[in-house]
Amino acid sequence: MSDELVVVTVTYSPGTHLDRFLATLSHATERPVTVVMADNGSTDGAPEAAVQQHPNVQLLRTGANLGYGGAVNRAVEHYLHDPSYSGDAEFFVVANPDVQWGPNSIDELLEAAARWPRAGSLGPLIRDPDGSVYPSARHQPSLVRGGMHAVVGPFWKSNPWTAAYRQERLEPSERPVGWLSGSCLLLRRSAFDGVNGFDERYFMYMEDVDLGDRLHQAGWLNVYVPSAEVLHDKGHSTGRDPARNLAAHHVSTYTFLADRHPRWWQAPLRWSIRSALAVRARLVVGNSRRTLAKGRG
Template identity: 45%
Template sequence: MKKSEKRPANVAVITVSYNSSSQLDDFLASAVTTVAEATQILVVDNASSDIETTRSLTEQHGVMLLELSENRGYGGAVNAGAATLDNTIDFIVVANPDLVFQPDAVAHLVAAAEADPGVAATGPHVLNVDGSAYPSARAIPSLRIGIGHALFANVWPRNPWTQAYHSDVTTHSTQAAVGWLSGSCLCVRRSAFESVGGFDEGYFMYFEDVDLGYRLGKLGFTNLFVPAAEVTHIGGVSTAAHSKAMLRVHHDSAYRFLAKKYPGAFLAPLRWLLRLALTARVKLARQK
């Protein structure tokens, strides 16, 4: 990859902040090194109480800021930001503010998509701070796997359904097609994103990325894991203090996705079993 190709001008990077200003400085410092102009970076703030700090940081780094009057959730905030982008933008990188980019990460994601018009989304190799792989490229979960994982994950951690649910391709050293890419960091072709209506805002948090990958796949597009692109994931501040409450939100989103994917009266008993299993798992977690 030539040096001139490392700072693409046809991509925007959108991050969503909800009281995440403590992580924005490092994120923005790395993000501006990945694109041609700092104004290609957009912070969408979900009506945070730390907006003054966020304003100061975005001004300091020369990036754009969109302030929402209410918390629209992750997908809703990304959609709002995407709607403001200039028509010269062909790709959108969606990233959590608790990430640090390698300088050529965005260029690798864009180049992989540009090389194949059938690719709608690309995702990087996401690393934890200890150097281990963060699971970010997986298969679309099935109802069977969802029920098995919900029923047995707490009492039989190595059960086959949980292993299937957690399995991903992030140990691969080559590009690979997957069912979905983590919304912690992914690059999506703007035309494809718009063709499916962006993120489904019915997911306030969690599973909006699974749903996006599934809907893109149904249209015949490929979601591609691109290990040459690397980012480091630090961990969310917005949800860390409320992890048990967030588990309920996660499970509600998981149920919504699988119920949408598997409709019909004849599957109602299995959906009921899934709901029961997810509810029981939340109760067990709260007792710990």
């Protein structure tokens, strides 16, 4: 068995981001790498060009826009579950194509995995393009902490519930957390397969929160590894239609919270959550559209 490592990325007209993703990947690990692009319907030619330029890149057309989690699941099923695959199947990497890899970032995650044998997922420190640290390691969104973050967060940025949920006031340290950003994850195959991968009901957003919670419920850990660093230009995906993405975020949030409160006697709570999220969605989506209109004017 070789020490080949599979890196799965989901492409949807990724443009020049994909070039930087592939160019910096060689600095992230000393292992041989196979990149599987699960393509959700790109029209810019970038995935096809990558296959021509990089012999270690494979293109898997999903046949539709399946969303992030669905596309990752197809790539894992197609490549890692293939009987002909002979690489190291214990771990694989999932990352957005707008990630740029820091030196030894993947190897740092693999070394941490050896220190944490119950780690089902491990995530790096993620920097925004301006160099600031993105709060990618968070608590699970409880009703109080997550609810207050959702309600007052857009209007009171420094509120204590958001700070607690996002763990913003903690110094970066290697530790178990509630969930990790799905923009860059090292995943243990046995853990991922054991929880049946990503929940494909989440087309956009919350699929990583849900995965982290289900891994935890199955007895695995989600481990933050700040010695590994990547840069994430998240504006690549959110910038195309921010209002639509904000609306999708609220739909996914309801799915997540309703799943955690499924009993018949919790129906009033689900109704309250749905109503509160609908009001919040109208406010933030409307504000996003007004801001976008001003920018175009």
